[in-house]
Amino acid sequence: MGSYDLTGRTALVTGGAQGLGQGMAEALAKAGAAVVIADVQEDLGRQTADAIKQSGASSGFVRLDVTDDDNWAQAVEAVVGEHGGLDIVVNNAGVEITGLVADLNPADVRKMLEVNVLGTSLGVKHAFRAMRPGGVAGNGGAVVNISSVAATIAFPGIAGYSATKSAVDRLTRVAAMESGKLGYGVRVNCVYPGLVPTQMGNQLATDVVDVGLFPSVEEAIGAVVAQTPAGRLGEVADMADAVVFLASDAARFITGTGLPVDGGMGM
Template sequence: MKRVEGKVALVTGGAGGLGSAAARMLAREGAKVVVTDRKEREQDGLAVAASLGDGAGLFVPLDVTKEADWAAAMERTLAHFGRLDVLLNNAGMGIPKDIESLSLEEWRLVHAVNLDGVFLGCKHAIKAMRQSGAKGSIINVSSVAGLQGTPTIVAYGSAKGAVRMLTKSVALHCAYKGYGIRCNSIHPTFIETDMVDALAKSSGAPAKARANMARSIPLGHLGEPDDIAHAVVYLASDESKLMTGAEFVLDGGATAQ
């Protein structure tokens, strides 16, 4: 259908999981995609960018916690594709510890990636979108953990809750300034990704942990990366032109309880 034809999107954490699924679906729907990830994942990121088709993908190394990296990524994007229409702030991490076992250093690391990275992305994307005259869409991946208490992943829940409110503030700022830039958050439940696999393995009983995750979802099963990618395409497209400062919840009914 080419729902995002002519748009340029930048995806963080694009070397795998939700990021790579979103990058591929955006490209299938007509977008050019800048795939970004940490330098250590460059080969995976290059492979994702190459899979998007001739001229449709570009890999740029980006540590989302470093402002200089963000500035360089935006410069590369504008130089290569001439504009920026969509930012997917997807990069994230979690440490499965409660308030008593988590160290201050671990707390700061999770917030640096999951919150500071989103702040920097929003800040630099607004500048790039305005510079290229785009009516843009910023999409921040939060989590169901940003809507409900998370005793066993306390830093992750805290950061994702802050992303929810940051999204609303950015949305209102851009709306009141008349920029034509929208900002929304996505709140997934457990999705079949490396992060969920790592969370299950950290329990010492992966099969049991995965079964418990599935039981926590009223629909009875974990989500798939494409479930989130479909939402990304909608929010990136002009179909969602009236949607800003909103929460797109994909949780299999978890928050309806």
């Protein structure tokens, strides 16, 4: 039987300072991994890392702009230097900017493309380079990319975001195939989180009201719940547990797949 025990492994979580990323980092640490918070929010990121340390786990912080190739190389070098390896990379950092297609703002779409697609792509690149045979870590590992239920449904107001998260899904599958064909020993999967009332999720509910799609935040949230067979919004723990599973040996024969954690919304 597979194990969720991650003792002895080192994980890097992008966008780990708050929200879903923070929950994922805490869950990985609880499973036994040493966890490095990678974020542009330095004060908040260090606070999250310190809180994980206070729970008795090993944790640290590295400043990382996921859109910067050189910054990625430096961050991975720092993680391996401090913790002696790198086994898990969670590409969670992302941005969502609501807007109607008829009012599309090119700058907003470019920002989402930069963070959500390029940032995740660079995360996979540097995970591969570190984890593959001959890399600075060199023991294989697991990459978990965070897509979204937005990649699988047609919810109004999030066309640009949906497009970028669909790209994360396709990237995941191609990267998994390359890893297998080239003998990297790195599994690559993604998660499709449903709507979670984090700061980002709450902002989305407000934004779709502001652009005239719903009369109130309550009705916007109600529309999401109505499309969800489980009958509720997601919780941070729902997403974090899925990441731990995909990073663990319990998922040792799973690669190139997307795991919906959306209460059935995207079925």
